[in-house]
Amino acid sequence: MFNKNQMTTKQDNGSSESRFELPPYTPPDWTISELYERSWVIIKKFKVLWVFGMAAAGFGSSFSFDRLSNFDSKRFQEGMDKYFNTTPSPDTPNKISQVLGATSPDFYKNLLSLIPTSFYVLLGLEVLLLVITGIVITLISNSWSTASLIQAIQTALKGEKPTIGDSSEKAFSSIKPLVWLFFTPSLIFVLISIAVFGILAAGIALSGSIIKLVFILLLIITVLFWIYAAIMLTLSQIWSSRKVVLDKAPAFQSLKDGFEISKNKFWPMMLLGLVNTIMSGIVISIPVAVIAGFIFGGVVSFDNSSATGIALLGIGGILLLIFLLGFSLVGGILTAFKASVWTIAYNKIREKYDTK
């Protein structure tokens, strides 16, 4: 019986000796069809995942003018008479203004210059504070919704019914590490990118022709490396967020483990990501194409037959309205589906590539 794992050559004395050995067959950690099938089952069954999906996808002198009693206009009259030269100069009638064309906005400049500087400072501070608060709240809500979604998916994968309360409660402890995970590495990455590209740009702008070539070459290499680094960061964050939420691991350790997984599973991840993107594109573009078809057909046929044109435009308009109203729901379902795909994949490779 042929054993695919071994090829042997029978010796005359009956003993067998292997010529070469194929490595033992290692099934892949996941197949895309399996991931998609399982995700589809739980997404269809548990609508609470749509809700968390939508959240994850969606989740920024005193003036007193009564001075008649104090004012003495006569004094001003004296001042006026003293200065105002009521003798018209011979040149006065010859003064023809040279102003032509657009006039400058003195009116608005005057208005804004009357506001005390302290007002602008205070207002600026308030706006700055609100912006910072908005950013912090956005980070927290994104982290919470991601953590809740992952927890809900995990509960569903265990065969239990996920609930908002249960998933949210479990997610609270993951908010802080997720905020760090989503914010800090990206911030460092952006700052380093700005610094590096800034130096290269300065080098290209300021250097001579030969050195300029060197900088240009460096720039090309840096761009390629930057693309790779950006992809690795994104992939690492996919795994590390699950590690933080499901295994309650510290953020930095999770990021390291996530990076390790991404290194080992780079091409399968890229393929899965590509398939997810294509799937999302198809889901969104089919209704958009249908609606666009109706509207375009309506416009084109309006000239020939206004009744047909109006009918097509009407149908297209109604479909567009339905699409816009349901867009956040569709977006939520897609987000939940993709999150579930990655979570199932993570469960399959859990602990396999830990750096500890």
Next chain:
Amino acid sequence: MTQNNTNKYAGFAIRFLALMVESMLFLLVHSLFWLYAASNSQNTAQLVYNIILYLMLILLPLGALDNLLLAPWLITRFGANIGKFITGLRVIDKNGHYLTFKRSFFRQVIGYKFSALLFGLGFLAIIRDPDKQGWHDKAVGSRVIKINNLWPVSLLIFILTSAAFVYTTSQAIQKFSKGPAINELIQYSESLKEEKKQDNKKTDNLLDISQPSGDYNKLYKEANDLYSNKQYVQAKEKARVILENAANNDTEKIGALDLLGYSNFQLGKTAEAKKYWLQILDIDGTNAPAYEALARAEFEQKNYKKAVSYARKAVKYEPDYAPNHYSLSLALFNDYQDKEAITEVKKALELDPDNKVYKETLDKIQSGQY
């Protein structure tokens, strides 16, 4: 505080009422400021000042502080924000205690956003939920209970505050639409249109403006001499002759009209003088001396707002002429725009630093002697 868990959970309607009461109370504060701003905006500058004051003291702080600090703190301390308090509701956790500040903050800020997804489906979920929990309640494990049946009081307060809000807002709109600030804005936009028209006319007629003739210069000198000797009636007559002979020469016309204007002004016929200066503007809408003269005339007649308007035009078309700035400062001061008046006197001084009258005026305004 521990609550008896047999207390009834609050349904959608009463919670909505609590929300409306709270919203209307805050809106009333806004509308009171709108009324204040509309009543105290004597000109556009003040209106802008009041708008910035509103942003700084009311809109941004109330909007941020209520959601981020006040409501979470009240719910932690008393179990209810203002609306819920008035309506007799309390927010508790599953053990009957008030929420911690963190949970309360999360509920108010992030939880509400969560419930607002898909057209507020999270809030509407309260209707069908057995524990009357919205999504924001489920997320933090809170429940809203009724401890007192105060909904009639709450409803009454809502009706009264709504009526007050509607009244104050309508008063504010009325005062603003009839007030001086909007008139100034309208005037300004009309003057912009007028200037554009004049500029177009000027480019079209540029070639028509010719140099004064030799006869004109002689006649004008004679008229000017009469004016300098305070023989205003004779100067007027001479100027009229110049005007009749000016025909199509705009320069000569403007000169004659200017002299007629000043002569009438010295004779106390201010209204008459104004007509001549306005005729200059019909010929040349950017004639700064005519604007300055009109500003003086309006000032004489105590029409300070018009004086300001004309003086601004003079400054606009002849910004480097110190007397224009000084005229504007006088008009502004009499129109109770002290700050800008000081600015204009300073500009006049910059252009003419040795002028004692300007210095004296500035000192007196700044020291409050005027």
